Amino acid sequence: MYIELDKLLSADTTVDSWYDEGYILVSEILLYFSLINDWEELSKQVLNKLIEWQRKIAYCLDNECNDYEFHILLDLLNTNDAELFEICIDTLRSYPIEEGKKIVLKHPQITERINQMLTTTANLPAKTVLRDFISKIHSN
Template identity: 45%
Template structure:
């Protein structure tokens, strides 16, 4: 199933409107069929994917808020690219279980980066980042 998802995201790289209207729903359906091997393959290959591919994946990783999705987001979030980082934070707001919060809190560099970005972020991004903190500490 990983190869199907990989090919699908790759093929959708030039169809931005399609992705956010329909493509992400199809990708979520593919992710729902992943087994442990698919997750391992995804996580081991994630560093070879284009930035656009990784942003699209981050957008889709909250359909079931499972540990595999969280682990994948925590791999994606360690990036110098601000768009990918902010996409990961936006998605991480859905991970509200105590276990998820504990895993996120085990990455203090994420929290520091948010603090660094907040003062210069636009209004919409500020709201996402602030909501992330709110969800994390509730």
């Protein structure tokens, strides 16, 4: 299944076709991933992929909200690409917050970067996503 996922994410697509069809196909493939083979391979390969590939996978990693998806998103947060970072944060908002809260709070660089982005970005939707994530992380 990983090979099918890789081919789909590597395909040159328009933005419209990706959001109309591509991400649905990726989400369906992820449902059939095996824990041992596919998730392990994705975990090993994700940081070696092109930034567009990483953006696409980050957008889709909330199917099961499993540990593999969560840790892949955490790995992808170590990027210099603002769009990928925002996609990861947006996707993480759909996770059960209590499970991930402790892990995220153990990495203060994540909240520091979010706060820095909040002061520098003019993108209102991105600010909304970042503020919502920070709010969830700091809620009781």
